[in-house]
Amino acid sequence: MNALESAISKIDWKKMNGLVPVIVQDVKTNNILMQAYVNQEALKLTIETGKCHYFSRSRKSIWQKGETSGNIQYIKEIYVDCDGDCILYRVVQKGVACHTGEYSCFFEKIYGD
């Protein structure tokens, strides 16, 4: 089993019909940049190219972050959680992560001081 097969085998692909949520975190600051989904092909492309790929639930297709905007995410580390149903991409973000121009998609506070 190579590194890719090993990674894929540790993820529970059944709970969400072939998708798993992925948390995207800045490897330098630990800030959370965005949350998205991957299927096996998107994970494979991420590992093979070094650039983060995701699966769009609305368009039902794979997309590479920054393919049009230039705001590429370079993958550095991937973690899986204890029950295998969520993964974590730790990335170097070029430019900003959010389509609004904010650095992170989580810019709106809805509770707290």
Added chain:
Amino acid sequence: MNALESAISKIDWKKMNGLVPVIVQDVKTNNILMQAYVNQEALKLTIETGKCHYFSRSRKSIWQKGETSGNIQYIKEIYVDCDGDCILYRVVQKGVACHTGEYSCFFEKIYGD
């Protein structure tokens, strides 16, 4: 509209039939502790009690983190992402977050140096 109603109104509850994924982050270190799901009632209980509540997809019921283990999560801030379909809990973790005894559920690296 009070603070709770305002928070609930900013979240897109339709995409996953009344649930949204929640990323749980340590407010002091920015480390990611776990990922889970909430419905409106779990979010309401979190804000009202100050202790993080979630919705279990397998048991189809609400649970309070640490209710049996004592590993309570105290909510400090909640953020919503730009398209309203994911939220972020920033918490103070008592004890550890993972049932395995690890501090974070994301302790297994599957890619990277």
